Amino acid sequence: MTGIFQKTIKQASQAARLINLDKKLIKRLITPQRVVSKKVIIKLDSGGNKTFSAYRVQFNNARGPYKGGIRFHPQVNLDEIKTLAFLMAIKCAVVGIPMGGAKGGVQLNPKELSFNELERLSRAWVRAFKNYLGPHQDVPAPDVYTNPQIMSWMADEYSRLVGKKTLAAFTGKPLTEGGSEGRELATGQGGIYILNEAVKKLGLKLKGVTMAVQGFGNVGYGLAQLAYQAGYKIIGLSDSQGGIMALNGKNMDPLKVMETKKEHGQIHACYCLGTVCDCVNYKKITNDELLKLKADILVLAALENQITGGNVNQVKAKIILELANGGIDPIVDGILKKRGVLVLPDVLANAGGVTVSYFEWRQNLKNEHWPESAVFAKLKKIMTDSFNEVWQTMEKYQATPRQAALMVGIKRITEAM
Numbered sequence: 001m002t003g004i005f006q007k008t009i010k011q012a013s014q015a016a017r018l019i020n021l022d023k024k025l026i027k028r029l030i031t032p033q034r035v036v037s038k039k040v041i042i043k044l045d046s047g048g049n050k051t052f053s054a055y056r057v058q059f060n061n062a063r064g065p066y067k068g069g070i071r072f073h074p075q076v077n078l079d080e081i082k083t084l085a086f087l088m089a090i091k092c093a094v095v096g097i098p099m100g101g102a103k104g105g106v107q108l109n110p111k112e113l114s115f116n117e118l119e120r121l122s123r124a125w126v127r128a129f130k131n132y133l134g135p136h137q138d139v140p141a142p143d144v145y146t147n148p149q150i151m152s153w154m155a156d157e158y159s160r161l162v163g164k165k166t167l168a169a170f171t172g173k174p175l176t177e178g179g180s181e182g183r184e185l186a187t188g189q190g191g192i193y194i195l196n197e198a199v200k201k202l203g204l205k206l207k208g209v210t211m212a213v214q215g216f217g218n219v220g221y222g223l224a225q226l227a228y229q230a231g232y233k234i235i236g237l238s239d240s241q242g243g244i245m246a247l248n249g250k251n252m253d254p255l256k257v258m259e260t261k262k263e264h265g266q267i268h269a270c271y272c273l274g275t276v277c278d279c280v281n282y283k284k285i286t287n288d289e290l291l292k293l294k295a296d297i298l299v300l301a302a303l304e305n306q307i308t309g310g311n312v313n314q315v316k317a318k319i320i321l322e323l324a325n326g327g328i329d330p331i332v333d334g335i336l337k338k339r340g341v342l343v344l345p346d347v348l349a350n351a352g353g354v355t356v357s358y359f360e361w362r363q364n365l366k367n368e369h370w371p372e373s374a375v376f377a378k379l380k381k382i383m384t385d386s387f388n389e390v391w392q393t394m395e396k397y398q399a400t401p402r403q404a405a406l407m408v409g410i411k412r413i414t415e416a417m
């Protein structure tokens, strides 16, 4: 029983038993409704063909059309996609949006494909799965290494196949192609709303609370910027190559770190404001060191499985915001609880992304365009209400926050079933 799907399902079944769910219903809840595996073939620029393994798992649609991202990554496999599809169903239920859960993927390193090859692959994926897609059936979105450009190709291919412009078939599209205001920042913004509530509950003063962020892509960088603007003190930042930490009570503006990264090709050891660099109060750190920094808040915004049995006891943060799906190995949740670390689990922490996807879908269906202020006002209410619901459940059952989120999600899904 080592696979991530088995571990996740075991944890969900435990949560389901805490709310006295019937065994037969648990069995249905943890069984995917449809698993589709395909081989997708594209023409390479060099003239030859290449075949890729591609997947879509539609886990549960009791609450609405299937919803969830498509990832392009070398490690994509069915066990992982099944897990993430299940977590999408839970996530949509936790934030109360009327969508089910799905996930898709292609096993590849997107950095090895040219722009044109990537377009051919994106369109080929849609052709392979077209019978299972559609605004009222299954609505994909971006995930790891997929982006608005890819969603735009996919929506275009789908529209071509069905013979009419169907914007609501995909979300996370560019603004000019029916995307929603606020979608790019939505995951980070949703995370900040959750974090602000948690900080209040723990009685911490927001100004000066220290934060380390692992991951400097769209989600991690977005969150770090919003957190800096809100008054959190950024003392550590890292990407897949390594990172930078601030010493002697110093702070960092993520925008400046990004500017210097662009110039040097990786996060620089010094903190620079234009050409003036401070190399005394800042130093280079590894990703592993970042996870163990003495920061009040640790944000996981990179890949899965970052906090495990191997490093859990060295984590010094009071709060972990799990923006990356599966950032924490579920088996260490209990240890973190015992050590007094508050985990804000993925299905709550990163649900801002799918929530604004849902707003995008609704806008497309009704041919509307909402201003960013309206998007964020609605998002804030949803995230804050969901946090409170999970918090109350956690206190009522003396559960971990992840168990509580699972209980909230499972209750809503099984009621709909």
Ligand code: GLU
Pocket (backbone or CB within 6 Å): 067, 068, 069, 070, 139, 140, 141, 142, 143, 144, 171, 172, 325, 350, 351, 353, 354, 355, 357, 358
């Ligand atoms: N890939 C994101 C997630 O894991 C967003 C999914 C969506 O917008 O449908 O939540």
